Amino acid sequence: MALGWKTFSLQRWLLLAGILLLLAAGLLQQLLLGIMGTFSLPGSEAITSSREGGFAHVLDSLLGFLVWPLLHTGYLYLALRAVRGEAASLRELLAPFRRPLSVLGAYWLTTLVTIIGFVLLVIPGIAWGLKFMFSPLVATDKGMTTLDAMAESGALTVGHRWALLGLMIVIAFPYLLAGAVGYLALVEGLVPWGWWLLVVYGVELLVRPWLSASLAAAYHDLDGVRQALRSRLLEA
Numbered sequence: 001m002a003l004g005w006k007t008f009s010l011q012r013w014l015l016l017a018g019i020l021l022l023l024a025a026g027l028l029q030q031l032l033l034g035i036m037g038t039f040s041l042p043g044s045e046a047i048t049s050s051r052e053g054g055f056a057h058v059l060d061s062l063l064g065f066l067v068w069p070l071l072h073t074g075y076l077y078l079a080l081r082a083v084r085g086e087a088a089s090l091r092e093l094l095a096p097f098r099r100p101l102s103v104l105g106a107y108w109l110t111t112l113v114t115i116i117g118f119v120l121l122v123i124p125g126i127a128w129g130l131k132f133m134f135s136p137l138v139a140t141d142k143g144m145t146t147l148d149a150m151a152e153s154g155a156l157t158v159g160h161r162w163a164l165l166g167l168m169i170v171i172a173f174p175y176l177l178a179g180a181v182g183y184l185a186l187v188e189g190l191v192p193w194g195w196w197l198l199v200v201y202g203v204e205l206l207v208r209p210w211l212s213a214s215l216a217a218a219y220h221d222l223d224g225v226r227q228a229l230r231s232r233l234l235e236a
Contacts, residue, residue, distance in 0.1 A: 007079070007213040007216075011082040016205065018075050018209075033060055066104065069136065070100060073103055073140055074094060074140070076212055077095045077137060078090070080141065081218070106139045106146045107136040130161045132154060132156070133151045135150045135158070138153050155226065160222060164218065167215070170214075171214070174208075175203065177203075178203050180194045
């Protein structure tokens with residue numbers, strides 16, 4: 001977390017610019033879907049034909065399954081370049097699009113394995129989620145295939161999963177808070193939905209850049225340990 005905060009302090013404008021681009025893309029998507037009738041603000045109603053709504057649902061699904069995982073991985077890769085002190089720009093957001101099949105495969109296969117683990121028993125879901133958590137980033141950073149990236153992520157996290165669990169709890173807390181406020185606002189009607197938007201965008205703008213840098217720093221540290229171990233083995 002300390003390295004993540006240091007990176008955020010040094011590269012705050014780059015990381016904030018990246019998250020602002022993602023937020024702008026998300027708002028544009030919601031605007032387009034709102035025009036086509038699949039999204040509406042609380043208290044409003046969308047009126048569209050079933051044909052328009054069907055196309056919008058397909059578009060929303062394609063973006064959610066194919067584009068957003070790549071963009072989120074790209075933001076994490078941007079944070080990683082900043083952690084390493086390398087020359088980084090907003091173009092890093094598009095780095096996963098150079099190997100879309102490998103990155104998407106790592107992302108969704110990790111998600112599927114984690115879900116299966118939670119269905120079988122909660123503990124395997126947590127263990128497998130931590131084991132493969134860096135798979136999309138590995139595929140982007142090292143140019144590996146899906147299965148190789150998952151194997152590399154598993155090797156990186158061996159012996160460090162309790163520490164990573166603590167890190168993930170810290171990362172998840174702001175989003176759990178946003179979800180709780182959203183439930184009270186949009187389901188129970190106890191909180192004005194504007195407060196929910198404030199919490200969500202506050203988390204994204206003020207917290208996510210730091211947390212992403214912290215997650216990238218964890219990957220950077222573990223990768224450094226693994227590279228040092230490999231060097232010692234080759235010298236032996």
